[in-house]
Amino acid sequence: MIAPTAFCAAGAGEWQIETIRSILGPTLPAAGFLKITDGDAGKNEQSNLWTLRGTAGHARYVTRSETNQLLERQEALGRKGATCAALIPIRKSETWWTLAQDERRSIMEEKSRHFGIGMDYLPAVARKLYHSRDLGEPFDFLTWFEFSPDSASAFEELLGRLRATEEWQYVEREVEIRLTRTMIPQSTADR
């Protein structure tokens, strides 16, 4: 079943937090490690410094043709060499959310080429999107990126291009959390 996932700032975890910085708006408190768990379990653990939840549900904007291109080019999370990660929580403005579906789609794709920009960095930069807004969370989206150290500069370029788009004018809070893997993953089947 579809259910929320929790990203928990904790004293130990699969991912070591290298940096946390605000791109826009308030940052998040510093922490040592990130643990990724089932949403409800994560929310109720008092020992976590902070917890962000989101649901990796169905895609909301991409067309069938775009979906097929993605399926052809993207690779799974948990690749052996992909020891670098970023978690980027974003909140968009009320103006964004009162736009109709066709208006949001037009800004994202026709004007900002969000999908096309992401495609340019596949399969190097694997990506997974979690929806948080309906859960009553402080952010609307959490995006998880995984890549090898060799692709770190390509990842910087991807972020720079996305942040220069018209779509990003609707972002009112953005935090960037950089991480490195502390061990080889056993399995990513539960992600």
Place this chain on the structure above:
Amino acid sequence: MIAPTAFCAAGAGEWQIETIRSILGPTLPAAGFLKITDGDAGKNEQSNLWTLRGTAGHARYVTRSETNQLLERQEALGRKGATCAALIPIRKSETWWTLAQDERRSIMEEKSRHFGIGMDYLPAVARKLYHSRDLGEPFDFLTWFEFSPDSASAFEELLGRLRATEEWQYVEREVEIRLTRTMIPQSTADR
């Protein structure tokens, strides 16, 4: 802030439950009243027979032109004469959720005229949609309808037309809960 709402089957509440019946798949247990509360509060109350949660977030399919037509014709919930209500929880199939955005939109509108059918019963039948899927709930949507006794047969017709659409072939569970208001509402500002 956007946050889940809870529909709680309880021993008392603003709405008296007249009938609960399955349209497709398992039904829900019989109960006397429905109480509508903040999502997290409702989930943690042990005295509730069952609780369904959903978030009344942004619209996912309607265009700007359709949104404007809706804004012009729809009326708010809580009208004095609107003493009849229905809560209809629905779950759609995995096939539906693996369709791309343009494919789902095409089935809903171009083929099923979901928006157009709803418009035909405005302003008589007021409607509010709650999204449940991302919350890890057993249903994907909860739709709340309010109307006066005079519009009861129009409401039956609305349901009949929607259930005959191509879109409804993707519905794999549907329960219909009919209710009547137990008192004049004080305020619907928290809805």
